[in-house]
Amino acid sequence: MTDPRPIRAMSGTNHEGTSAHNRRVMIDALRVNGALSRADLSRATRLTKQTVSNIIEELERDGLVVPKETVRKGRGQPSTPYALVAGGAFAIGLQIDRHVTRAVAVDLVGTVLTRAETDLPPNGPASGAKVVLDLIAKVRDDLSQIAAESEKRLVGLGVAMPGPFGIDGADNDQWMMQAWQKFPLLKTLADGTGLNVGLQNDAAACATAERIVGAAHGLDHAVCLYLGYGIGAGLILNSELYSGANGNAGEIGMALLSPAGPKRTALEHRASLASLYQHLDISPASHGVYDKIAQLAAADDPRIMEWIALAAADLRWGVHLIETIFDPQTIILCGGAPEPLARRLLAAIEPLPPSVADRPGRPLPRLQLGMTDPWSVALGAAAEPIGRAFDPRFSAIMKDARSEDAVA
Structure with missing residues (x-):
């Protein structure tokens, strides 16, 4: 007897050389739907049962999924649902706004584990950069107290701030954060934290938060x-x-x-x-x-x-x-x-x-x-490195296909 609930998942591909994409598709399906059996995952992602089994075993070895209690439905064979391990990965999200900066730490399923905020000085990154780095260090330290292995499983730092990016404007334009726009922010944060850093505008970060735990x-x-x-x-x-x-x-x-x-x-x-x-x-x-x-x-x-x-x-x-x-x-x-x-x-x-x-x-x-x-912008910013590490990207598959065609 099959699970009657509709399962939302992106399609995987059974072509060779796409195991990384299929791994991401499986993680995304578990994140969107919760625990699923191998049969459910195979039907939803259109991957062969053998491919699903291989990926599940790999994810289990990596500490990203865990089997749940076996479920028996009707007269069919019992099935074992698999769920994401919340502590399988962690990320930090940072919001930089005109007067305040916020930072949060989340786990693989988007649960906020710790957060902190502080005012930003009015002179922009000249002294604000240190304030931001200190805030990240505090949240990172708090996270290590909550999750002992967080440092080993910290996948990156996501940053969100108002755009637009790369547009010239007057330094006194209240609608644009010109001083922060011109500042080498990503390099400063990467050097100061040792983490991979990604940047997006605040609207995109809020949309990410809505996609993970909100109306989207x-x-x-x-x-x-x-x-x-x-x-x-x-x-x-x-x-x-x-x-x-x-x-x-x-x-x-x-x-x-x-x-x-x-x-x-x-x-x-x-x-x-x-x-x-x-x-x-x-x-x-x-x-x-x-x-x-x-x-x-x-x-x-x-x-x-x-x-x-x-x-x-x-x-x-x-x-x-x-x-x-x-x-x-x-x-x-x-x-x-x-x-x-x-x-x-x-x-x-x-x-x-x-x-x-x-x-x-x-x-x-x-x-x-x-x-x-x-706090929704900081939450969405934290989801960005999680997505960068685990979400499927069909554009990457297309690039791989173009590369193979060029070689052929």
């Missing part, structure tokens, strides 16, 4: 509309995070609301948290600003509601643009906005205008609420 879990096509100091869109296309040629895909906050005329306004100048801070005349660096905005939103403060009405009109246009270009299964409003604010903003964006996504029988709403947690 198990979806193949989703766009995460990130509401932070600025605005971005994390693109999950064909089950993979799409970053673009220069890591700037999804920088929708820079889209112009009115391309014609002398005054061209970018979306994030009117509908981001930074625009809310300006509207309320409060400093984003002040302590307790997150809680203060949450309280004002929960009380339907007239100033908050006025901003919501203006921002919702612009974000409604942004949702229409995303639906038209990417045709996602759903759009997820997420980021660092307090939940009372995000819920009121979500309600104000409705009703959405007609688009290619406006069709009967949709299994998911066109727009839904995701994470409203200031």
Whole structure:
């Protein structure tokens, strides 16, 4: 008797020279679905039973999977489900924002084991780099106290910060972190920690967090509309995070609301948290600003509601643009906005205008609420090195195939 639940998995390949890809496919299937038997894995990934058995034995030797209690269903043969070992790998995620930096440590299944945050000095990386390195060292030390083998199984450091990357701008442009952009951040972090370091923008990191433990879990096509100091869109296309040629895909906050005329306004100048801070005349660096905005939103403060009405009109246009270009299964409003604010903003964006996504029988709403947690970016950053080490990459298979064709 087969397991009646639907199993989500990417397809493996039985061609020679693809064992690394198949290993990643198996790990991803276990991460998305939980414990699965060898037969379940074979059906879901379209790999032969022998290939699945070989990979399971290899993963078990490497301490990445463990057999669970044998299950008997009906009159068929009993089956043994296999599950990921949470302590099979660890990673650290770092968020660098304009006024604060956060770091978290996670295990293979995305559980946050320890976290810490601290304020960043106003002079950028000149003294901020040491603050960041000290924060990473603290989280790393805390992790070693929690998991004795964490140092041996630490796969890397993921970093997330506001984009866009590689764009020239004025040093005093409040929307761009020019000093940090020009600083050799990756080399400094790699030299200071001895870890492999990857960088992505904060919207992409938040989308990664949604994909692992949030509203995008198990979806193949989703766009995460990130509401932070600025605005971005994390693109999950064909089950993979799409970053673009220069890591700037999804920088929708820079889209112009009115391309014609002398005054061209970018979306994030009117509908981001930074625009809310300006509207309320409060400093984003002040302590307790997150809680203060949450309280004002929960009380339907007239100033908050006025901003919501203006921002919702612009974000409604942004949702229409995303639906038209990417045709996602759903759009997820997420980021660092307090939940009372995000819920009121979500309600104000409705009703959405007609688009290619406006069709009967949709299994998911066109727009839904995701994470409203200031730690979600750091969590997504921590997932990046886990994904780099274990997630399937069909682009890599295509590159291997092109290389083989060239040799032939």
